[in-house]
Amino acid sequence: MGITLDMVWQTLLRATPESLREGRLGLPDGGPTLVFDPVGRVHDTGIVPAHALELLRLYLPLKCRSGLRIAQIGQSLDGRIAADNGHSHFVTGPEDIRHLHRLRALVDAVIVGPGTVLADDPQLTVRRVHGTNPVRVVLDPRGTVPADRQVFRDRQSETLLLEGGEIRHDMPCHVRQLTLPVVDGVFAPQAVVALLAQRGLHRLLIEGGGRTVSQFLAAGQLTDLSVTVAPMLIGSGIPAFTLPAIADLAKALRPPCRQFPLGEDRLYLFDLSHSTAAPGRLPNSTTRP
Numbered sequence: 084m085g086i087t088l089d090m091v092w093q094t095l096l097r098a099t100p101e102s103l104r105e106g107r108l109g110l111p112d113g114g115p116t117l118v119f120d121p122v123g124r125v126h127d128t129g130i131v132p133a134h135a136l137e138l139l140r141l142y143l144p145l146k147c148r149s150g151l152r153i154a155q156i157g158q159s160l161d162g163r164i165a166a167d168n169g170h171s172h173f174v175t176g177p178e179d180i181r182h183l184h185r186l187r188a189l190v191d192a193v194i195v196g197p198g199t200v201l202a203d204d205p206q207l208t209v210r211r212v213h214g215t216n217p218v219r220v221v222l223d224p225r226g227t228v229p230a231d232r233q234v235f236r237d238r239q240s241e242t243l244l245l246e247g248g249e250i251r252h253d254m255p256c257h258v259r260q261l262t263l264p265v266v267d268g269v270f271a272p273q274a275v276v277a278l279l280a281q282r283g284l285h286r287l288l289i290e291g292g293g294r295t296v297s298q299f300l301a302a303g304q305l306t307d308l309s310v311t312v313a314p315m316l317i318g319s320g321i322p323a324f325t326l327p328a329i330a331d332l333a334k335a336l337r338p339p340c341r342q343f344p345l346g347e348d349r350l351y352l353f354d355l356s357h358s359t360a361a362p363g364r365l366p367n368s369t370t371r372p
């Protein structure tokens with residue numbers, strides 16, 4: 084049997100820290116060992132299909148990133164993630180949904196804001212590809228997210244509810260509730276990261292919505308940012324990013340970026356890991372000459 088995309092994906096998921104450090108990935112059943120460089124390019128011996136090489140180029144740097152904290156957004160060309168009423172299915176196409184499921188499979192925990200749980204009632208599990216479900220983390224600073232959402236009802240994976248106030252009695256008892264201080268109506272992203280780290284959850288996906296992703300970005304808490312742009316215009320609606328205003332475009336964010344086609348859409352994968360941002364400040368930008 085030849086080398087399949089799924090075989091390569093599962094090998095990537097199972098790779099040990101030692102083999103990743105050495106830049107080596109051994110295919111199963113006595114298959115060849117692939118040698119790769121820090122940006123995920125595999126030394127091409129002609130045996131791995133082109134689409135599997137592209138998969139490795141995209142995901143190997145994320146798998147290798149220690150303390151991965153990646154946020155994702157699927158937006159229209161005009162920077163919207165949903166219509167004004169919250170309708171968001173779907174902005175990006177099936178390849179991007181599969182990409183989202185791969186990101187879930189690469190992390191310990193997936194974090195969503197209350198607006199997303201209200202609007203989408205997501206499951207936050209890995210279904211489109213092989214992989215283990217991450218722990219699901221719901222941010223609920225006001226303590227009003229409805230208890231009937233799937234993420235609280237199903238037991239496909241553990242769910243943590245981060246509360247700003249009292250422990251809620253309307254939640255099923257398998258939902259673990261943790262409290263955090265609320266500042267200006269939201270949790271400090273640094274506090275969320277620290278709380279999850281105490282529970283052994285270090286690799287994080289901030290899945291949305293736009294406000295939550297923007298808070299983590301503005302707080303300098305992301306190592307990577309995945310933005311998929313769909314060739315559509317929503318016109319008005321919920322914005323992908325809401326960040327502090329800048330008066331000078333030299334202060335715009337221009338981190339290193341890798342691009343990948345995803346069907347009709349285009350993925351922009353930003354590397355924020357070298358940012359020197361202090362908590363509460365935007366990551367440093369790279370000024371164009």
Ligand SMILES: NC(=O)c1ccc[n+]([C@@H]2O[C@H](COP(=O)([O-])OP(=O)(O)OC[C@H]3O[C@@H](n4cnc5c(N)ncnc54)[C@H](OP(=O)(O)O)[C@@H]3O)[C@@H](O)[C@H]2O)c1
Pocket residue numbers: 155156157158164165168169170171174195196197198199200201202203223224225226227228268290291292293294295296321
């Ligand atoms: N395309 C994508 O990649 C993607 C991914 C995820 C979600 N989405 C879509 O994004 C939308 C949600 O994004 P978002 O930026 O508005 O929200 P969010 O980041 O998920 O959550 C934060 C927002 O939720 C609001 N909120 C509603 N109920 C709340 C409660 N009980 N406690 C605290 N805050 C509450 C807050 O409003 P206040 O500002 O009034 O506090 C705040 O603006 C949904 O329509 C979802 O379908 C898209």
